[in-house]
Amino acid sequence: MNYKIENESIHKSVKINGNTLHYFVNGNEEGKTIVFLHPAFGDHTCFDKQVHYFSPSYHIISIDLLGHGLTGVGKSKDKITETAKHIAEILKLENRENAHIVGVSLGSLLAQDFALKYPEKVLSLTGVGGYNINRKQKEIATAQRKELAKWLFKAIFSMNAFRRYVASITVIDQNEQARFYESASFFTRTSFTVMSGLNSIIQERIDIQRKYPLLILVGDKDAELALKSANQWHTEEVNSEFHIIEQAGHCANMDNAVQFNQILMNFLTTK
16 A cells, blocks of 8 residues: 655555554665664654655655554454564565665664664664663663553553653653654554563673664663763774763654754765
8 A cells, every 4th residue: 555645655455464664764765874772652754754765765664563653453463562473564665685774772772673674675774762682681671661551550540641641751842752653653552562571672692793784773862761871882892983962862863853854864975
């Protein structure tokens, strides 16, 4: 199913193992491909400003992850941990051998998982507001359990209250908070069922041979633990590139799209 939507993107869907995955294609057919993976509770619209900026030069694919956006929850027992397989299938359908993979928050973890499973398909990897999945992250796991309790408590009583809360902690700009709240409107209580198992992709791994360039980004207004984890990731990854985005929260690409886009463009054009 293909049809035009705003920003001149082409909306496509593909059935994979009982789920209908929705994704959006834009940009220069002759350019290299960028795949954008959004944060938890958002959808592909989190990258609207990136689509506008990069589409003249790059072929853009932005995906609504399982349980999010138009993709929602399908009939199979797949979890969001199957995202690597979904990306590979979409690239195959689009006749693209490889891509620059850009993930924000949850998307940065799934981007790394894809790179582990399909390294030959990765031109470069950019992680925003994320951390290294090849190391045990006890401090992060503890913080996430506490945050999850807040999410579930709010979601039980009011999904709108839950969406307002996650928007407030994801971006700092009020206009962007409104945009994120809108994107989170598709995330339902049922969506939580596909989010389990993420701990399985975070493991102590040794001798990982990364052959692709790595860019690590974090907003200067993100949580202290996020800044610490991003810097640690950079320290652990030899030859990675690291930048702190000014006046930006967890989703730095939304809060400060100008600086984010410039840094990412410079990174991509030199790789």
